[in-house]
Amino acid sequence: MALSTSRCADVLLLRPKGRIDHNNAEEFADAVKPYLADCKAGGDSLIFDLSELEYISSAGLRVLMLVSKNVGPNGGKVALAQPQRVVGEILQISRFKYVFPIHDTVAAGIAALSPDAAAAYART
Amino acid sequence: MRVRFWGTRGSLPVALTAAELRMRMARALVAARGRKFSGQREAESFLDELPRGWAHTWGGHSSCVQIELDGPRDQAREFVLCDLGSGVRRFGQELLATLGRDMRCTFHVFMSHLHWDHIMGFPFFTPAYLPGNTVRIYGGHANLRAAFERQQDAPSFPVPLSALGARLEFVQLEPDRRYDIAGLNVKAKLQRHSGGSYGFRFERNGRAVVYSTDSEHTLEAREEIDGFVDFFRDADLVIFDAMYSLADVMTVKADWGHSSNVVGVELCQLAGARHLALYHHEPIFGDERIAEIEAETRRLEEITRAGRSPLQVTAAWDGLEIEL
Ligand SMILES: [Zn+2]
Numbered sequence A: 001m002a003l004s005t006s007r008c009a010d011v012l013l014l015r016p017k018g019r020i021d022h023n024n025a026e027e028f029a030d031a032v033k034p035y036l037a038d039c040k041a042g043g044d045s046l047i048f049d050l051s052e053l054e055y056i057s058s059a060g061l062r063v064l065m066l067v068s069k070n071v072g073p074n075g076g077k078v079a080l081a082q083p084q085r086v087v088g089e090i091l092q093i094s095r096f097k098y099v100f101p102i103h104d105t106v107a108a109g110i111a112a113l114s115p116d117a118a119a120a121y122a123r124t
Numbered sequence B: 001m002r003v004r005f006w007g008t009r010g011s012l013p014v015a016l017t018a019a020e021l022r023m024r025m026a027r028a029l030v031a032a033r034g035r036k037f038s039g040q041r042e043a044e045s046f047l048d049e050l051p052r053g054w055a056h057t058w059g060g061h062s063s064c065v066q067i068e069l070d071g072p073r074d075q076a077r078e079f080v081l082c083d084l085g086s087g088v089r090r091f092g093q094e095l096l097a098t099l100g101r102d103m104r105c106t107f108h109v110f111m112s113h114l115h116w117d118h119i120m121g122f123p124f125f126t127p128a129y130l131p132g133n134t135v136r137i138y139g140g141h142a143n144l145r146a147a148f149e150r151q152q153d154a155p156s157f158p159v160p161l162s163a164l165g166a167r168l169e170f171v172q173l174e175p176d177r178r179y180d181i182a183g184l185n186v187k188a189k190l191q192r193h194s195g196g197s198y199g200f201r202f203e204r205n206g207r208a209v210v211y212s213t214d215s216e217h218t219l220e221a222r223e224e225i226d227g228f229v230d231f232f233r234d235a236d237l238v239i240f241d242a243m244y245s246l247a248d249v250m251t252v253k254a255d256w257g258h259s260s261n262v263v264g265v266e267l268c269q270l271a272g273a274r275h276l277a278l279y280h281h282e283p284i285f286g287d288e289r290i291a292e293i294e295a296e297t298r299r300l301e302e303i304t305r306a307g308r309s310p311l312q313v314t315a316a317w318d319g320l321e322i323e324l
């Protein structure tokens, strides 16, 4: 698992790569944690670009849930975008697709979260 | 060994309603499109062609599973059960029909815990009323007898526990210790549930069955995962509390004491188990919903198999038998 990040205005883009399972979910949580502070302070929103994520276990989904519990109270939102087929099916079977908005593309996800961020994303 | 499911529903027994039954019959008739059937058998094989949730019902009795030891059924005098939900009534009736009132049997019952859905069948378990029988109830809880007494005390039931004809014994088991009971090697494991619950692992002749219901998994701590992976290790069958979806367990139903199909698949995969039986079905779910969950769980196993040998998945139903 590797996590790369970028920012478009008030939306933070997190891009986990590889597999998140019981062995490295904690590592994933630790990697995400510093960005939560930003969201908490500024009410920023978060989008997970899942295009390079191959697998996520229940432990990884728990991290997504913790993220949304942290970001939500400060007005930020959490969305998921562009899952690969397997991850998309896992989100369906676990019913997480009813917990998080899931967008087909990162652009659509950002547009749904913030017009400022959408404009910034269009310029990238 | 053979495992027979007498009750697979969680929390509260349910039944098909008249409206549901009529809807299903009409739907099957429409699907037949005027086909002619020479008799019952041909008609029944047509039903097998219909989608799984149409002509099948998972049943509505609360938790009760029998672990049948090898040997001819009509000669057995020792029986092993897990939990005494409403499903046990039918087990008692069938036994009575086979063996008659002078059966002289011993029943070894392993109690996951003492919530009402897991004990409610006992007052209707006819063999407990027959002298000559012994009912030995094992469990991890200290207050086993008190729970059964209270259930049958006035004003809840007309016959107190002390009036039963069978000899009644209560045996408290320690978790994580091996016991030899009724020819089975048994180990109990404490689980996360309101008031605590116990899973049981039964081994005999190189075969292993795990009964693990009313158990919530947060899977936050490494030791928790390792503990269950060990408990399920190489099991031929894991009977698993899959009452809720994973999302529900992590949101609105957190701390309600139940688990999900997703965690069942993950733990069985990590443990190298061969067969996962989804159990303790949510009473709100109709047959089509359970059929959908079964199909999705099979799909999940398939897409996450990653070179492991396949894990069979079955949504357990009242009447299901699994040969090990
Ligand atoms: Zn229960």
Ligand SMILES: [Zn+2]
Residues within 6 Å of the ligand: B113, B115, B193, B214, B257
């Ligand atoms: Zn319970």
